[in-house]
Amino acid sequence: MSVATEQHLIAPHGGELVDRSGPRSDDLDSLETVTLTPREVADLDMLASGALSPLTGFMGRDDYERVVDEMRLASGLPWALPVCLAVADAPKGDRVALAAGDGRPFAVLEVEDVYEYDKEREAERCFRTTETEHPGVARLFAQADRYLAGPVTVFDRLEPSFPELHKDPAETRSLFTERGWKRVVGFQTRNPIHRAHEYLTKCALETVDGVLIHPLVGETKSDDVPAATRVKAYDVLIRNYYPQDRVVVASFPAAMRYAGPREAIWHAICRKNYGCSHFIVGRDHAGVGSYYGTYDAQLIFDEFEAHELDIEPMFFEHSFWCKACGQMATAKTCPHGGDDHVFLSGTKVRELLANGDLPPTEFSRPEVAEILIESYAQK
Numbered sequence: 001m002s003v004a005t006e007q008h009l010i011a012p013h014g015g016e017l018v019d020r021s022g023p024r025s026d027d028l029d030s031l032e033t034v035t036l037t038p039r040e041v042a043d044l045d046m047l048a049s050g051a052l053s054p055l056t057g058f059m060g061r062d063d064y065e066r067v068v069d070e071m072r073l074a075s076g077l078p079w080a081l082p083v084c085l086a087v088a089d090a091p092k093g094d095r096v097a098l099a100a101g102d103g104r105p106f107a108v109l110e111v112e113d114v115y116e117y118d119k120e121r122e123a124e125r126c127f128r129t130t131e132t133e134h135p136g137v138a139r140l141f142a143q144a145d146r147y148l149a150g151p152v153t154v155f156d157r158l159e160p161s162f163p164e165l166h167k168d169p170a171e172t173r174s175l176f177t178e179r180g181w182k183r184v185v186g187f188q189t190r191n192p193i194h195r196a197h198e199y200l201t202k203c204a205l206e207t208v209d210g211v212l213i214h215p216l217v218g219e220t221k222s223d224d225v226p227a228a229t230r231v232k233a234y235d236v237l238i239r240n241y242y243p244q245d246r247v248v249v250a251s252f253p254a255a256m257r258y259a260g261p262r263e264a265i266w267h268a269i270c271r272k273n274y275g276c277s278h279f280i281v282g283r284d285h286a287g288v289g290s291y292y293g294t295y296d297a298q299l300i301f302d303e304f305e306a307h308e309l310d311i312e313p314m315f316f317e318h319s320f321w322c323k324a325c326g327q328m329a330t331a332k333t334c335p336h337g338g339d340d341h342v343f344l345s346g347t348k349v350r351e352l353l354a355n356g357d358l359p360p361t362e363f364s365r366p367e368v369a370e371i372l373i374e375s376y377a378q379k
């Protein structure tokens, strides 16, 4: 891709797209192997692709401490969440092999540092709670007690769970450039897209050149809708209701951290690396339970100067169908009361789908609802 065409897109975070893929080492057999958790595997794959640019490996102490304290890397560049590799003991050598759960090494890390960290403090600062009912905190407290830091070289990219949706940052950038897009809005989701979120993406699309629907397919809570079902539902929605030349669908390989506000910043920075100039932040982005205030994930963007993040957040309210307006609306755009609004709680929707009943078309496109019903029926 030439510089001349790339220059239309937003620059990656820190200026350059990092590429940590490289040749297989010939001394693998002699190296100690560290087995990664699914979250660490997802992070490593994102390090390889440049999705976590400018990071070149798992964070050292200076980056880690400043990220936890101030949401900045040691260089001062904004960064919201630790990207760390937990180990029980310091390795003996200066290089280690990194393996996924199957024990097969797929990367090498040059050991720069091994350091102890304070789990309570990381939880309090990053998750705003130390309660172990919080899935992110539970995972943090369960992991090993030291962080192993250093640059990585990934020689074997993992088989993506949805190969047809797998696109690295260089590939989405290339697609946007081919289409002549300059302004692209990214939409993060870990749920099926009903009318409410379809509306937000389309409102955003009215002001930019294209939309990247970027569903997270990494590890989520077990009660979230399975990624395979969601992927089918995204496909049918986009084929039927979006102009094909204005939308790109790709998978976002990250694991959910459920860190709410900080994760919203982190998600935005990652999408900047994929070439998005704008990013949709709804209410309670990346939240779980009632740990975060409704608007916390929007307010946190004010802790940075606008030019620092570069990517522009687009804040949205919950939307609904209003019978009196005769269209989708939000509290910002509709003067009518709740009686005119078609609103279904998550529990009510699950109940309908589990019984094989279609929710009202003002709430969900029937094609999408049918796929969800089918998935419930197979349980």
Ligand SMILES: [Zn+2]
Binding pocket: 322, 323, 324, 325, 326, 329, 334, 335, 336, 340
């Ligand atoms: Zn109304």
